Amino acid sequence: xxxxxxxxxxxxxxxxxxxxxxxxxxxxxxxxxxxxxxxxxxxxxxxxxxxxxxxxxxxxxxxxxxxxxxxxxxxxxxxxxxxxxxxxxxxxxxxxxxxxxxxxxxxxxxxxxxxxxxxxxxxxxxxxxxxxxxxxxxxxxxxxxxxxxxxxxxxxxxxxxxxxxxxxxxxxxxxxx
Numbered sequence: 001x002x003x004x005x006x007x008x009x010x011x012x013x014x015x016x017x018x019x020x021x022x023x024x025x026x027x028x029x030x031x032x033x034x035x036x037x038x039x040x041x042x043x044x045x046x047x048x049x050x051x052x053x054x055x056x057x058x059x060x061x062x063x064x065x066x067x068x069x070x071x072x073x074x075x076x077x078x079x080x081x082x083x084x085x086x087x088x089x090x091x092x093x094x095x096x097x098x099x100x101x102x103x104x105x106x107x108x109x110x111x112x113x114x115x116x117x118x119x120x121x122x123x124x125x126x127x128x129x130x131x132x133x134x135x136x137x138x139x140x141x142x143x144x145x146x147x148x149x150x151x152x153x154x155x156x157x158x159x160x161x162x163x164x165x166x167x168x169x170x171x172x173x174x175x176x177x
Contacts, residue, residue, distance in 0.1 A: 093107075096128065100128065100130065100135075100137050102137070107128075110128075110139075110140065111125065111128075111140050113140075114139060114140045116142075117140075117141050117142035117145050118139060118141070119141060119142075119145040119149070120142060120144070120145050122142075123142035123143075123144065123145075124142065125140035125141055125142055126140070126142065126143060127140065127141050127142065127143050127146040128140055129141045129146050129149065131153075132150070132153070
């Protein structure tokens with residue numbers, strides 16, 4: 001029965017594998033040398049030399065496991081996301097800073113000037129606004145204001161949006177008379 005402590009589970013598994021290797025030295029050598037892999041479909045050891053076939057078999061087995069254990073699969077996905085989230089955010093931030101030709105210090109200094117969005121004055125800033133045509137950096141905004149500003153800058157979109165709203169404004173006046 002597995003223990004609740006993952007470290008203890010790993011330790012027990014390591015000890016169990018070490019005992020098996022000690023009791024089956026020849027088979028352990030063969031498995032290591034010829035890179036035997038478990039065939040999940042047939043539940044027996046098979047020497048898959050073809051890497052793609054091995055990967056396909058593992059993918060099928062993983063999909064079947066996720067279907068049988070949806071709660072555990074969701075838990076593992078979440079844990080994996082949380083484990084790599086900070087690294088992914090740092091990579092994205094570094095990429096953006098390089099894209100705008102700034103250093104990390106300049107980026108942090110500019111962001112510290114605006115604790116809240118200068119447009120709505122309500123939300124925390126998290127987006128570096130820039131002109132899409134010239135690439136010129138403006139200031140930090142909240143996500144919502146940045147999206148709205150982009151829509152306003154797009155003249156064609158803005159005209160269509162005004163036309164759409166004017167249709168309903170006319171209907172409101174007609175209905176209220």
